[in-house]
Amino acid sequence: MSDGRYRGRRQAEAERNDHALLQAAREVLASDGAHASVAAIAARAGVGIGSLYRRYRTKEELFQRLSELALDQWNVAAEAGLAHEDPWAGLAGFVTACVEFGQGSLAPIAGTVDVTPEMWAKSTRGDEILAAIVARARGAGVLRPEITPTDVSLLIEQLGSSPMLDQIRKQGREDLVEAAVAARRRLIAIALDGLRAVHSEPLPGPPPGDHLFTERWRRDSPA
Amino acid sequence: MSDGRYRGRRQAEAERNDHALLQAAREVLASDGAHASVAAIAARAGVGIGSLYRRYRTKEELFQRLSELALDQWNVAAEAGLAHEDPWAGLAGFVTACVEFGQGSLAPIAGTVDVTPEMWAKSTRGDEILAAIVARARGAGVLRPEITPTDVSLLIEQLGSSPMLDQIRKQGREDLVEAAVAARRRLIAIALDGLRAVHSEPLPGPPPGDHLFTERWRRDSPA
DNA sequence: CAGTTGCGGAGCGAATCGCTCCGGTATAGC
DNA sequence: GCTATACCGGAGCGATTCGCTCCGCAACTG
Known part of the structure; x- marks a missing residue:
């Protein structure tokens, strides 16, 4: 999972968040369908919207x-x-x-x-x-x-x-x-x-x- | 299907619309999930939004x-x-x-x-x-x-x-x-x-x- | 033709959307 | 302990979409 994107002081947290985001996206997509919102995904992952957009430039990229x-x-x-x-x-x-x-x-x-x-x-x-x-x-x-x-x-x-x-x-x-x-x-x-x-x-x-x-x-x- | 709700001059059309609305609602619900909009349902049924709301007072009633x-x-x-x-x-x-x-x-x-x-x-x-x-x-x-x-x-x-x-x-x-x-x-x-x-x-x-x-x-x- | 009944959809305020931006916080090096 | 830095959270933007109302019009009866 460590792909070198994070090299900073809080690398571990960042990668944990990334993993949580992906899993949350799967779950929210399953229950909300194509209209799943980024806010819902971030909330389910337990991270802020900002963290989602730091990792993925758009919803489509995620x-x-x-x-x-x-x-x-x-x-x-x-x-x-x-x-x-x-x-x-x-x-x-x-x-x-x-x-x-x-x-x-x-x-x-x-x-x-x-x-x-x-x-x-x-x-x-x-x-x-x-x-x-x-x-x-x-x-x-x-x-x-x-x-x-x-x-x-x-x-x-x-x-x-x-x-x-x-x-x-x-x-x-x-x-x-x-x-x-x-x-x-x-x-x-x-x-x-x-x-x-x-x-x-x-x-x-x-x-x-x-x-x-x-x-x-x-x-x-x-x- | 004639339940007596329509007694007016265009009874047949009204009941046909009602039937179309129910079937359209099933299809739109299937593809859009819980967020299915009344506009989409009415459009799929080929009727106006007004006709939907004349028959059902709210989305929930439908x-x-x-x-x-x-x-x-x-x-x-x-x-x-x-x-x-x-x-x-x-x-x-x-x-x-x-x-x-x-x-x-x-x-x-x-x-x-x-x-x-x-x-x-x-x-x-x-x-x-x-x-x-x-x-x-x-x-x-x-x-x-x-x-x-x-x-x-x-x-x-x-x-x-x-x-x-x-x-x-x-x-x-x-x-x-x-x-x-x-x-x-x-x-x-x-x-x-x-x-x-x-x-x-x-x-x-x-x-x-x-x-x-x-x-x-x-x-x-x-x- | 007059009267009645159902029709379609423009448009309302409210809610939600994707996304930006920035003040705050946790951590490594000194 | 202090500073610098990399990452965090979420308020808030304009745009869009929501459920729903309202009304002018069309279609049909007698």
């Missing part, structure tokens, strides 16, 4: 940084999933990780942040790894054959945004958060079981086209 | 009416599910119906509308029917035994809010809506398969307590 970090997390989880010796555990672990570290909280700002070539490359790389994970699980016969990588992406997105969790946080019921996370873990497990190759009835309709997922997150190639 | 209608839809779907001769098809049909008619779009305003005693009664009735549906499916051996009615409620809520669909609508890509609905249907089918009694591994953790669902939708009994 959101862009958030997107970039999310892409990194996605890719790290994907690499780990592919590296796992058990094909099914690798896929399940990847899905669970993506859902739980709040990937879905960025849905409200998808399509509003400028996509840098670097982000584009990371995104493409992530897609490739996911495709490999899915292909491996299918090849091992543990994944229902009609499941596509896009199905998995959409499933992660769907599970990632948790209206339950958002609402609990908005009401300030921190005492319920743990139970809500546990409850969602059950839903994740249910959905993952639905992906397994033990079912007889085919899924309805043809697989969704890639554009469903792609076109919304990346408006245009920055090429 | 949202309350929306909640009441949602409860009715929920209960109708539940009755139908319980009446179905096949226990599994009844449960699956209920879940699918609730997800697809946009139950989830109300998540952003949950906990902000005043709960009338009438709504409270309807809500309780709906819970009872759902419990009966779940009990019947479990008794028939077609539902994994550890699934509770609260699991089903949370699953409906989770699937009902579709970040994918919301984003597509926000971007005005009406051409993608149909594909998105079809893609979500696949996710519903996957989740439903995960509920079936054909699995070996138990779900993680204990079942979620009822309060997880109940306490957020109904702040306090209006007793």
Whole structure:
């Protein structure tokens, strides 16, 4: 986290604040949607607005940084999933990780942040790894054959945004958060079981086209 | 839909507008969240702001009416599910119906509308029917035994809010809506398969307590 | 044509927005 | 302990958006 930006007398505090800001932004975005205000983010992080604007020149810059970090997390989880010796555990672990570290909280700002070539490359790389994970699980016969990588992406997105969790946080019921996370873990497990190759009835309709997922997150190639 | 409120010379137009307003409110709430503005709702419905305020005295009154209608839809779907001769098809049909008619779009305003005693009664009735549906499916051996009615409620809520669909609508890509609905249907089918009694591994953790669902939708009994 | 009823939207005061700017505070070196 | 400095918090700016009111107009009936 120490990227050398802070070299002053209160470096530790600055970096702690930066970290708090990013996490607060995720939470506020999840509960307030795209209209999340910088004041709300700063307040949730427990820092002043001034500190936010010292680190990020605009609100959009903060959101862009958030997107970039999310892409990194996605890719790290994907690499780990592919590296796992058990094909099914690798896929399940990847899905669970993506859902739980709040990937879905960025849905409200998808399509509003400028996509840098670097982000584009990371995104493409992530897609490739996911495709490999899915292909491996299918090849091992543990994944229902009609499941596509896009199905998995959409499933992660769907599970990632948790209206339950958002609402609990908005009401300030921190005492319920743990139970809500546990409850969602059950839903994740249910959905993952639905992906397994033990079912007889085919899924309805043809697989969704890639554009469903792609076109919304990346408006245009920055090429 | 003719409830006698309009007896004037342009009754038909008024009732058509009312219907359009309710549907528009659902869509705008889904994409803008709790901050959805009356102007946006009126614009989406294709009517003037004045018409909205002639029908509903305040924004909250509109949202309350929306909640009441949602409860009715929920209960109708539940009755139908319980009446179905096949226990599994009844449960699956209920879940699918609730997800697809946009139950989830109300998540952003949950906990902000005043709960009338009438709504409270309807809500309780709906819970009872759902419990009966779940009990019947479990008794028939077609539902994994550890699934509770609260699991089903949370699953409906989770699937009902579709970040994918919301984003597509926000971007005005009406051409993608149909594909998105079809893609979500696949996710519903996957989740439903995960509920079936054909699995070996138990779900993680204990079942979620009822309060997880109940306490957020109904702040306090209006007793 | 006269009478009635619902329609659309300009515009009100209040609230909130993103963002700037600066006085204050904590810390490292002496 | 003192000074210099790097970072902090939040009052407040102009602009925007909010929920809502009000009224001139259009559409329909008899």
